[in-house]
Structures are given as C-alpha cells and as structure tokens.
Amino acid sequence: MLQPRDKRNLGLLLILSIIVSCLETCALSAVMFFISVATNFGSIGQSKLAQWLYTASGCTTYPNFILLLGIGLIFFYIARAGIAIGHIYLMIRFAQGRYKDWSRKIFKDFLQLPYQAFVTKTSAKISQILFGATGNTCQVINSLLTISAETFTVGCIYFMLMYVNWKMTCVLTLLLAVKTGFIVKLFSQALTKAGEKSRFFSTKTAKSHGDAHGNFKMLKLLPNHTPIINVFEQATEGVAQSNILNVTLQGTPRFMLETIGFFILIGIILYVIYRYNDASNVISTVSLYALAFYRLLPSLNKILASYNQMLFSKYAVHDIYNFLQLPQEKIGEQPLPFNNNITIQNLSFSYDQLKTILTNVSLTIPKGQRIAFIGESGAGKSTLVDIIMGLYTPTSGSITVDGIPLTPETMGTWRNKIGYVPQSIYLFDGTVAENVVLGRPYDEHKLIDVLRRARIYDDLLTKGGIHTRVGDMAIMISGGQRQRIALARALYGDPELLVFDEATSALDHITESHIMKEIYALDQHKTIIIIAHRLTTVEQCDVIYTLEKGALQHIEKNNLKHSPSTHQATL
Numbered sequence: 307m308l309q310p311r312d313k314r315n316l317g318l319l320l321i322l323s324i325i326v327s328c329l330e331t332c333a334l335s336a337v338m339f340f341i342s343v344a345t346n347f348g349s350i351g352q353s354k355l356a357q358w359l360y361t362a363s364g365c366t367t368y369p370n371f372i373l374l375l376g377i378g379l380i381f382f383y384i385a386r387a388g389i390a391i392g393h394i395y396l397m398i399r400f401a402q403g404r405y406k407d408w409s410r411k412i413f414k415d416f417l418q419l420p421y422q423a424f425v426t427k428t429s430a431k432i433s434q435i436l437f438g439a440t441g442n443t444c445q446v447i448n449s450l451l452t453i454s455a456e457t458f459t460v461g462c463i464y465f466m467l468m469y470v471n472w473k474m475t476c477v478l479t480l481l482l483a484v485k486t487g488f489i490v491k492l493f494s495q496a497l498t499k500a501g502e503k504s505r506f507f508s509t510k511t512a513k514s515h516g517d518a519h520g521n522f523k524m525l526k527l528l529p530n531h532t533p534i535i536n537v538f539e540q541a542t543e544g545v546a547q548s549n550i551l552n553v554t555l556q557g558t559p560r561f562m563l564e565t566i567g568f569f570i571l572i573g574i575i576l577y578v579i580y581r582y583n584d585a586s587n588v589i590s591t592v593s594l595y596a597l598a599f600y601r602l603l604p605s606l607n608k609i610l611a612s613y614n615q616m617l618f619s620k621y622a623v624h625d626i627y628n629f630l631q632l633p634q635e636k637i638g639e640q641p642l643p644f645n646n647n648i649t650i651q652n653l654s655f656s657y658d659q660l661k662t663i664l665t666n667v668s669l670t671i672p673k674g675q676r677i678a679f680i681g682e683s684g685a686g687k688s689t690l691v692d693i694i695m696g697l698y699t700p701t702s703g704s705i706t707v708d709g710i711p712l713t714p715e716t717m718g719t720w721r722n723k724i725g726y727v728p729q730s731i732y733l734f735d736g737t738v739a740e741n742v743v744l745g746r747p748y749d750e751h752k753l754i755d756v757l758r759r760a761r762i763y764d765d766l767l768t769k770g771g772i773h774t775r776v777g778d779m780a781i782m783i784s785g786g787q788r789q790r791i792a793l794a795r796a797l798y799g800d801p802e803l804l805v806f807d808e809a810t811s812a813l814d815h816i817t818e819s820h821i822m823k824e825i826y827a828l829d830q831h832k833t834i835i836i837i838a839h840r841l842t843t844v845e846q847c848d849v850i851y852t853l854e855k856g857a858l859q860h861i862e863k864n865n866l867k868h869s870p871s872t873h874q875a876t877l
Contacts (some may be wrong), residue, residue: 314402319393319400320454326393327458329386330464334601338594340379344372393455401448409440412629420635421697422657434509435629449612449619456605456612465599470594474577482606485566489610493555494617500551501618505543505625514538552618559610567603571596639718644802646708647672648694648833649682653703654856655686655693663689665856667703671833673802676826678836678844681853687837688807690853694835695724695805725796729808731788733780739772742795746854756797761824762790786817792820797828804828808834810843818843 308316343350344420347368350356365371416424460515467475514537574595648671655664664685671677679687680691692698694705698718705712712720733741740755753772757763765787780788794845796804806825810818819842826846838844850861 308404312400312407313399319396319451322393322396322598323451323455326390327462329389330459330601331462332592333383333386334381334463334597335466336382340372340375341593341641343375348432365509382560387733389688397448397451397455399453401444404447405440405444407606408443408626410434412436412440412626415632415634418634420699421692422699423632431509433512434505435625437507438505439629442619443626445619446623447615449615452612452667453609456608460602460605460609463602467595467598470591474574474595478574481570482566485562486606486610489559489562490613493558493614497552497555497617498553498620501621502547504545504552504618505621507541507548510541511538511545514541514567552614555564556614556618558612563603563606563610567599570650571599582666599607599775599850617827636714637717637721638715639722642707642710642716642719642723644673644707644720644723648803649706649709651704651706652692652701653693653705655698655701664693664700664853664854667856669851669857669858671835671858673740673833674831675845675849676834676836678838678847678850679853680838680841680844680850685853686856689854690858691807691835693839695726696720722799723802725799725801725804726807727789727792727796727804727806731780731792731809733776733788733791735776735778735784737770737773738766738791741776741791742798744795744798746799752798752800753794756794759824759828760790760794761820762787762794771783786821789817789821793824801832802836803833806834806838808837808839810838815842820841822846 339355343353343356350360350368350371359375360368363371363374365374391446413436416436419427464475464479467478488858514534575592648673648722650667650669652661653664653667656662667690679690681687689698693700696712707720710716738757739748739750742753742756750772754763756764757772766772776783776788776791780791783791792809804825818840822843825836828834834847836844836847842849852859852861
C-alpha cells in the first residue's frame with residue numbers, strides 16, 4: 307500500500323523521531339544539570355562539563371553563570387518545541403497524504419472494477435470504504451508513527467535512568483510493564499469489538515439514508531415515517547455507542563498510568579528516606595526520577611492510546627486490503643475499425659453455474675442497421691446488449707467487429723464507439739452542460755449541437771441555457787427533458803453504435819413517439835440497438851428479435867403483431 311516514495315519519507319520521519327527523542331532526553335538532563343548547579347554552586351567545580359561551560363561563558367561570578375545558563379536553557383527549550391511541533395506536523399501531513407492517495411486509488415480501482423464485480427457491491431459498502439475505512443486506515447498510520455516516536459523517547463529516557471541507577475530502574479520497569487500489560491489486556495478485546503460494530507452501523511446508516519433519499523417521493527405519501535426513522539436511529543445509535551466506548555477506553559489508560567506513576571514516585575521517595583535517612587543528599591536523583599515520570603507518563607499514555615486506536619480501526623485496514631485485491635479490468639485501445647458488421651457466434655452466458663441466461667446466440671448486425679430486442683422481463687435482453695458493449699464476458703462463444711475479436715486489448719477502443727441511454731437515467735446535481743459532458747473534454751459547439759439534435763436546446767433558452775441546473779436526481783426537470791439530456795449525453799462522444807435499453811419505457815406515448823422519431827432521424831451511418839416492451843417503439847427498426855428462455859428468434863415485421871411473445875412484450 308506504500309509507494310517507494312512513501313517508504314522513503316517514512317524512513318526520514320523515523321530518523322526525525324530519533325532526533326526529537328534525543329532532544330527530549332537532553333532537555334530532561336539539562337534541567338537536572340541546571341537544578342544541580344543552581345542549588346549548589348560547589349558542584350560546578352566537581353563537574354568537568356560545568357567547569358568547561360563556566361570557563362567558556364567568560365562569567366566572573368557564579369550567579370551570572372547561572373543566569374546565562376538559564377537563558378541558554380530557555381532558548382534550547384524553544385528550539386526543541388519548534389522541532390517537536392514540526393515533527394508532529396510532518397507526521398500528520400504524511401498520514402493525511404496517504405488518505406488522499408489511497409482515496410484516489412480506491413476510487414480509481416472502483417471505476418476499474420469489472421462490471422460483473424461492480425453489480426455485487428452495494429453503494430453503502432463502497433461509500434463506507436471510501437469515506438470511512440480510508441480515514442480510519444490513516445488513523446492507523448498516524449498511530450504507528452506516534453508509537454514509533456514515543457517509543458524512541460521512552461527508550462532514550464529509560465537508558466538515561468539505567469545509567470543513573472540501574473537497579474531502581476529495573477524494578478520500576480518491571481512494575482510499569484506489568485501494569486501496562488494489564489491495561490492492554492483489559493481493553494484490547496473491547497476496542498476490537500467496538501471497531502467492528504462501528505463499521506457495521508456506519509454502513510447501515512449510509513444504506514438507510516440512501517434508501518430514504520431514493521424513495522423520498524414515495525415516503526412523502528406515507529402517513530407514518532416512524533419505522534424509517536427508527537431504522538436510521540438504531541444505526542446512528544450503534545455508531546454513537548461504539549464511538550463512546552472507543553473514546554472512553556482510549557482516555558482511561560491515562561488516568562490509570564498517572565495513578566500508578568504517582569504511587570511509584572511516592573515509593574521512590576519513601577525508599578530514599580528510609581535508605582539514606584536524609585533525602586537532601588540524593589535530591590538530584592529523586593528530582594530526576596520525578597521529571598522522568600513527568601515526561602514518561604504522557605509518552606506511555608500516547609503509546610497506549612495509539613495502540614487502542616489501532617485496535618479500533620484495524621477492520622479498516624482489512625477492508626481496504628480486501629478491496630484492493632478485487633480483480634481490476636485491464637483494457638487496451640488497440641485499433642478496432644467498425645465499417646462492416648458486428649458478428650455474434652454461438653454466444654452463451656450465465657452468472658453462475660446454476661442459471662443460464664443466454665444459450666447459443668448467433669446474429670450479425672450490419673453497420674447502420676436499426677435492430678430491436680423484445681421479450682419478457684428477465685429474458686436476457688439487457689444482458690445480451692451488455693455483452694455486446696463489452697461489460698460482461700461471455701461464458702462461451704465470440705463477438706467480432708469487422709472480423710476482429712473483442713478482446714481486452716481492443717475493448718477500450720470499442721467502448722469509445724458506443725453511446726448508451728439506460729432505462730434508469732441518473733443526472734447529478736449540476737448544470738445541463740456538466741451532465742452531458744460527464745467528465746469528457748468540453749466543447750461548447752459540440753454540446754449545443756447535440757442538445758439541438760436531442761430537441762431540448764430551445765427549451766433551455768427560456769431558463770439558464772446550457773447552465774440550467776437539473777437538481778438532485780433531476781428533480782427540477784421533466785421526465786421527457788431528462789430523457790433528451792440522456793440522449794444528448796450519448797451523442798456527445800459521436801458514437802458509431804447507439805444503445806437504448808428501454809430508454810423510453812417510463813414516458814407517455816406522445817413523448818416517447820417524439821423522442822423515437824428523433825432517434826430514428828439520426829445519422830444513417832450510426833448503428834442503433836433498441837431494447838423495448840412496446841411494439842410502437844420498435845416498429846421502424848430494420849430487424850426485430852425476441853428472446854425467450856435465453857434463445858434468440860428473428861421475427862418478420864409483417865408477423866410482428868401476431869407473435870405470442872411480442873403480444874406479451876406489448877402488454
């Protein structure tokens with residue numbers, strides 16, 4: 307998941323963590339050194355470092371030397387604080403940078419999923435991975451960096467304490483290790499379960515909102531929204547309870563560690579008093595341990611809190627890893643001319659081994675032909691067209707274009723030749739221009755041309771022109787206008803093959819008739835495939851086929867109204 311550049315930056319961050327840890331240790335030692343010489347001028351003559359600093363400072367009196375030493379210590383702490391803040395900034399920047407990169411990669415991989423894999427994924431799950439799991443994974447990265455930095459700090463201070471009094475330090479280490487291990491054991495399982503519940507309820511929340519948004523008009527007609535609200539409330543309650551538990555358990559170790567540290571510090575003081583009868587002789591040692599605990603406890607707390615955050619968020623790492631293991635569609639753009647025909651030979655398809663959708667389908671579609679597929683719902687019409695468009699891979703058989711097989715190497719070129727108008731048209735909350743162009747290179751002359759060909763440009767002139775907003779889910783325009791915008795979108799890429807998958811089934815007969823006239827009036831060199839239920843929709847097609855139980859059957863136009871299957875299709 308980390309690129310070579312990321313690994314290099316991570317290594318530099320770890321080096322900076324070591325530097326910051328050394329500065330922390332030096333800062334602690336410097337304070338102890340300052341306290342020692344400030345409380346006992348005689349110690350200056352007993353320390354080679356103090357003697358060297360005193361001579362180098364040029365001071366003639368000890369008070370002036372202490373003043374200069376204090377000022378130097380202040381500037382050292384300011385510099386240390388600046389470096390530590392910069393270190394924190396770089397760690398956060400690294401983690402958030404991975405959020406940006408991973409979000410982009412996951413979104414890109416999502417768009418490159420094979421269509422057959424896409425239809426098995428729910429939008430709520432995809433949203434949870436994009437917006438939830440990615441952010442939580444970055445929290446894991448940030449926690450790892452924090453643990454690394456604080457571990458270096460703890461290690462440096464620990465070795466300093468070992469140098470001062472290794473016996474006492476070993477005893478304290480044993481006590482802290484036992485208590486810390488107990489805290490980790492106490493909270494780890496609960497945090498892991500809380501993280502899993504948070505993921506589950508976050509996905510459920512997104513699904514509940516999506517369901518309500520998609521059925522908003524229907525819900526407005528219902529007298530009671532309480533059941534819908536209760537489902538959403540239960541999901542958000544689950545998220546809230548998981549987060550409450552997470553934050554509570556992450557904050558608890560701090561107070562436990564502070565309490566334990568206070569007991570240990572009291573124990574050290576009592577030990578020194580009983581051991582030496584006079585604590586003044588070892589005041590510097592006691593002060594050193596007091597300062598060390600003052601600095602160590604926040605570091606230990608950060609380590610435990612970061613570890614707990616990793617436990618809470620580790621599900622996100624698994625989700626992203628599993629998503630990145632999904633097969634990716636790798637298609638090329640080798641030349642694929644379409645001048646003559648599309649040939650389908652003995653094509654069969656099944657979603658699994660138990661249910662066959664298409665069986666030994668064979669047909670030839672000459673370029674420029676208007677062809678229609680009719681039949682009952684579930685007969686395989688849309689599946690056959692999806693295979694022709696290269697969205698599904700046939701179980702057996704072949705598709706060739708001008709004698710060249712459709713393969714992954716030519717699939718990109720083939721799809722660029724296709725314009726598609728589905729039954730359920732999705733227009734996002736943007737302008738007409740944005741919905742037609744749909745991320746392709748913007749050409750206003752071409753945009754206006756396709757809007758005119760779709761017979762909607764004049765309607766837009768009375769509003770905001772090409773900058774007219776359609777509203778969320780196209781709520782601000784009529785069904786016929788939505789259909790015409792979809793037609794303009796399909797025409798914008800100047801396709802050689804146009805596919806209409808029950809594109810007018812939701813329209814009234816008059817509106818449908820107008821749109822179909824515009825479709826049939828398109829360039830005669832464009833090949834058109836139409837899937838429909840109404841006979842009036844396809845009566846001007848050159849060839850009409852019906853699909854029954856996965857088998858394709860040609861219907862003569864003269865016998866169209868007398869065919870039982872077409873009668874059912876009309877109904």
